[in-house]
Amino acid sequence: MTPKPTESELEILSIIWQKGKVTVRDVHEKLAEIKDTGYTTTLKTMQIMHVKGLLHRDEKNRTHVYFAAIGEKVTQKNLVENFVATAFGGSAKNLVMQALGQGNTSKEELDEIRAFLDQIENEK
Amino acid sequence: MTPKPTESELEILSIIWQKGKVTVRDVHEKLAEIKDTGYTTTLKTMQIMHVKGLLHRDEKNRTHVYFAAIGEKVTQKNLVENFVATAFGGSAKNLVMQALGQGNTSKEELDEIRAFLDQIENEK
DNA sequence: ATATTTGTACGAAATAAATCGTAGATAAAA
DNA sequence: TTTTATCTACGATTTATTTCGTACAAATAT
Numbered sequence: 206m207t208p209k210p211t212e213s214e215l216e217i218l219s220i221i222w223q224k225g226k227v228t229v230r231d232v233h234e235k236l237a238e239i240k241d242t243g244y245t246t247t248l249k250t251m252q253i254m255h256v257k258g259l260l261h262r263d264e265k266n267r268t269h270v271y272f273a274a275i276g277e278k279v280t281q282k283n284l285v286e287n288f289v290a291t292a293f294g295g296s297a298k299n300l301v302m303q304a305l306g307q308g309n310t311s312k313e314e315l316d317e318i319r320a321f322l323d324q325i326e327n328e329k
Numbered sequence: 330m331t332p333k334p335t336e337s338e339l340e341i342l343s344i345i346w347q348k349g350k351v352t353v354r355d356v357h358e359k360l361a362e363i364k365d366t367g368y369t370t371t372l373k374t375m376q377i378m379h380v381k382g383l384l385h386r387d388e389k390n391r392t393h394v395y396f397a398a399i400g401e402k403v404t405q406k407n408l409v410e411n412f413v414a415t416a417f418g419g420s421a422k423n424l425v426m427q428a429l430g431q432g433n434t435s436k437e438e439l440d441e442i443r444a445f446l447d448q449i450e451n452e453k
Numbered sequence: 454a455t456a457t458t459t460g461t462a463c464g465a466a467a468t469a470a471a472t473c474g475t476a477g478a479t480a481a482a483a
Numbered sequence: 484t485t486t487t488a489t490c491t492a493c494g495a496t497t498t499a500t501t502t503c504g505t506a507c508a509a510a511t512a513t
Contacts, residue, residue, distance in 0.1 A: 211470065213471065219418060230489085242471080242472065243472070244489095245472080245473060245474075246471070246473065249471085249473085250472090253470095267478085268489085281427045285424070285427050285428050285431065288412060289431075292343070292404075296438075297429065297431055298442060299405075300428050301428050301429060302441075302442065303405045303406060304409050305421065305425060305442075305446070305449060306406075306445075307409065310422055314422040315446055318429075318446065319446055321426055322439055322446075325429060325430075325439060335501090337501065338500095353460085354460090366501085366502065370501070370502050370503065372461075372462090373463085373501085373503080376463090391459090391508085393460085
């Protein structure tokens with residue numbers, strides 16, 4: 206089983222999930238918008254992620270091309286599971302209500318959630 | 330600002346939020362159900378949490394009594410905020426749908442969430 | 454009264470995570 | 484063809500986190 210990504214690794218994964226195939230530079234530049242760390246730090250982290258099995262890479266060219274080895278949904282599922290267990294006493298409901306209570310969710314999104322709710326209930 | 334609790338600290342906080350005032354032994358015994366670490370490990374962690382300002386304690390008696398210095402809701406709010414930002418591209422909706430998709434939420438709870446949804450929409 | 458248990462303090466080791474610098478190769482620019 | 488820029492590899496450092504052993508005091512049991 207691939208290990209749980211660390212916080213930094215998750216930042217990188219997010220970028221890769223969004224962009225698909227990337228070079229270290231791609232990631233580093235995107236990361237630079239929110240973080241102020243050196244290029245080799247990003248490189249090193251991605252190399253480690255590769256060793257851990259979090260990323261695959263194509264080494265055909267000098268500039269390696271990386272891509273995610275684990276899916277976004279699957280990863281989120283595992284993270285949420287763990288998060289609910291350790292921070293919300295195992296209750297997904299509590300997490301959901303806390304997340305919604307934050308305020309920053311538009312009417313449209315709330316409706317989407319409602320529709321999703323209907324769908325789940327029907328399956329029960 | 331009190332720092333973000335680590336994973337181990339969160340396990341301890343969860344227990345304390347549930348029990349209120351506790352001794353190290355209380356926490357350690359509860360922790361023993363899910364973890365297999367020594368008593369002094371729990372002690373040390375709680376001492377560190379005290380120094381960090383995560384816990385307060387009453388030292389009047391030999392056996393110190395600890396209690397949470399930060400509220401459960403406030404902490405969860407911060408954690409969710411951070412979690413949504415790093416793992417869900419800032420979209421609370423995505424997190425909510427992932428959490429609900431897990432399957433383990435009862436019909437009753439889903440209804441509670443629906444009611445909460447109504448309430449939020451009315452406030453908009 | 455003495456031995457055992459239970460408690461805190463505290464240093465330190467073990468482990469994990471994040472960061473960076475330097476070397477050396479290749480590619481691109483001048 | 485030099486020089487400059489760009490890449491990877493990799494060791495090393497720094498910082499954070501988790502874990503535990505030992506010392507010593509207080510309470511409890513024998």
